[in-house]
Amino acid sequence: QTVYLNGQFVPMTESQISTQDRGFLFGDGVYEVIPVYQKQLFEFDAHLERLKNSLQATSILNPLTDAEWKKLLDELIQRHPWEDQFIYLQVTRGIQMVRDHLPADCMTPTIYAYTNPLKPVSADIIENGIKIVTLEDIRWLRCDIKAITLLPNVMMKLAAKQQGADDAILIGRDGLVSEGSASNVFMVKDGTLITPPNSHKILPGITRLVIEKVAQNHQIPLLEADITLDELLQADEIWLTSSTKEALPITQLDGKPVGNGRPGQIWQLLRQHYQAYKA
Ligand code: PDD
Numbered sequence: 001q002t003v004y005l006n007g008q009f010v011p012m013t014e015s016q017i018s019t020q021d022r023g024f025l026f027g028d029g030v031y032e033v034i035p036v037y038q039k040q041l042f043e044f045d046a047h048l049e050r051l052k053n054s055l056q057a058t059s060i061l062n063p064l065t066d067a068e069w070k071k072l073l074d075e076l077i078q079r080h081p082w083e084d085q086f087i088y089l090q091v092t093r094g095i096q097m098v099r100d101h102l103p104a105d106c107m108t109p110t111i112y113a114y115t116n117p118l119k120p121v122s123a124d125i126i127e128n129g130i131k132i133v134t135l136e137d138i139r140w141l142r143c144d145i146k147a148i149t150l151l152p153n154v155m156m157k158l159a160a161k162q163q164g165a166d167d168a169i170l171i172g173r174d175g176l177v178s179e180g181s182a183s184n185v186f187m188v189k190d191g192t193l194i195t196p197p198n199s200h201k202i203l204p205g206i207t208r209l210v211i212e213k214v215a216q217n218h219q220i221p222l223l224e225a226d227i228t229l230d231e232l233l234q235a236d237e238i239w240l241t242s243s244t245k246e247a248l249p250i251t252q253l254d255g256k257p258v259g260n261g262r263p264g265q266i267w268q269l270l271r272q273h274y275q276a277y278k279a
Pocket of ligand 1: 033179182206
């Protein structure tokens, strides 16, 4: 497997970065995860836009032009045999020899990217859905930045697993649903699709955006609105969405069935439209 590091393609087993990289020492960096179908980047413009927003919000220099980003990712894709892949792309602020929370001026960012085969969601999940628990959202107030600093997400994922669940839906201090530990949340009530509005509390998911577009194209009623825990518990359907999982049906929430306890009809319908949109 070949990875991209600072302008070069090298074998993954030989790629090395400095111990003084601020990504390693401070978690000082941002990332993207981009799906690839049939060797084509999916919704690349939206992912690039979000990367640029993350860089700007953190005052990390954008080291490449749009065309350069595209070229490097296309080359990374072509160097691997898999038709469907997902790319991990990371930009950290760079290397600093003396410890200081304050970054030096004009640092050279570290760029790293690698790709993985993208496996379809298992037949078991399509058939039976997944189990979710609600957990307190213990993260910071800038969840709109796709920061590499994922310790709270890891802790919440572990807590979900310890409770026998596949993942967690996070509930903010305001009592409202924010998102999943690495996904956005949708619910269906009386035929209407509802998802929390974009804000500093959630990542503006690209899959979320595509689902909104697909729903609109097919006249599925859609609402961006705050969701309380009570409303979530009364939902007919709940889904988690992300670039690596598309839309996953949740069939159990905090030990109780969601709707009739089976993946929902609107989910089935949207899944079909989503596959058609991808092709
Ligand atoms: N995570 N919210 C969070 C906190 C996420 O980490 C992700 C994606 C999403 C969904 O965004 P998108 O639809 O653009 O993938 C929402 C990626 C997949 C990850 O960290 O691996």
